Amino acid sequence: MRILQVGCGGLGSLIAEATLAQGHELTIVRRSHKAVPPGAQVLYLDVVAGEGLSTLHTIKADILLYCLAPVEGQSYQQTYVEGLRHVLAHVSLSQLKHVFFISSTGVYGEQQGEWIDDATPAIPADAEGQVILEAERLLDELDCGHTALRVSGIYGAKRLYLLRLLQNPARWPTKTHWTNRIHELDVAAAVVHLYQHLVDGKSLPGHCILTDGVPAAQHEVLQWLAAQQNLPAPETPPLQPQSGKRIRNGFLQQTGFKLQFADYRAGYASILSSLK
Template sequence: MAQVVIVGCGDVGSRLAAQLQQVGHTVTGVRRSAVPLPAGVQALQADVGVAACPADWPAQVDYLVYAVAAGAGGEAAYQAAYVEGLRNVLGWLAQRGQQLKRLLFVSSTGVYGQSDGQWVDETSPSEPAGYSGRILLAAEQLALESGQPASWLRLAGIYGPRRGYLLKQAQSGARAEPLQFTNRIHADDAANLLATLIAQAEQGAALEVGYLGVDDEPAPLDEVLAWLRAELGIAAGTGELAKRRAGSKRCSNQRARALGWQPQYPSYREGYRVLLAQNAL
């Protein structure tokens, strides 16, 4: 079994840690704050902003999942979390003379700038309009050029328990522009895709440099909001979204599916129906 370190062991990272432990892997979760992790996960409190390797860094690391989030908004916070933080963690590995089986960098489909509803996959041009996408692309490249075998995973909008942004928008009666396509993935499916990548690498599969983590059904945002309103029994209003969405694209998960991965929640309907039934949003 492998030794896995998850840097930025938040919601998705904790779900991944639990899945990995179930199949016998040893997992260390790295967080800046002393937040409890799932039972059995070795907790390591460390800051990726520090260049020196933590004293209690594991003696062996087979897989490293870099899944941090910018602590605050703004370009400087993104640069610090994704590029400088990753550079420091790569330095930690170098300081300990550690060579990974695989580095998995968790990125975002926000690196795509497509806005006409076209389909995109891992080979499509990545030309983001904003700083967040540009910084994530730079971090992906840093991972690929690190000297460690690496892959990126571009996740779409993650939803799940306590991730109730769209529900709040639906409750407010907000409407979106027609045919403004969005993509999403349930937090459990995001974690399972990461676990699948590790399992495939453990079995000797040659992983691609990148994968998209999305469900089977990109959908117009207004359609998703209308469905949620119907489930909640709320009439449509005339309000605008709290955050205006940029871009409009349909992301394909065919490369991830070719690995044998299947989303437990293939569309927003299955995922949100469970969350609504559990009152978990």
């Protein structure tokens, strides 16, 4: 497959490497003049600004992946909606078989420990979720296939939020807060797995949740991390009231995808080992 990938930050670089490893042809569009994984073609364009994008029309691609995250000075509206709109206005849509958009489970507004799956209606509870859902709806106007990949909390070698939180007792949870996550390497592998799904002639839905499917209360994860490092741990808060949501990954499982890191224990064990 010929892939056009817009965005090549931390997650985008991992997706690009996984894409090339599977033998796909890859063209990357990025704003900053940084290196891209060997084997990829690159165009240095600012799709959020929307200038000089006419060259996008010359790129022959079967799949478009939009993989941008806000940088300093850019709003969600600029990054997700305006940037995506600019790209869709300039690429050769007639050649595209499928468009993927890296979205977020933030489009689900549930905050009382409810279970969420691919069939749950997306009703955001905050402005950021509303903007991301607005971007998803741009895909609905396309004639080709399209899938919003609703990714839960991403963690990995350089995404160490919980390890920093463990060092700050003043911010430890005082109630049961449900969290959901997926390792960055599993996100990259899942994207390429779905590319292969298309190569094999299989259809994809309009959205798909990417998460490990093993929700955990934040205090539970912190307690486990503390035990691994012989550090003080937060106490177990009352079960009620609850906050957050619990997210399943039903469709991703149905495709046959196998996670490298099945839950937070597997993922953080690898991370902690690499930090020694």
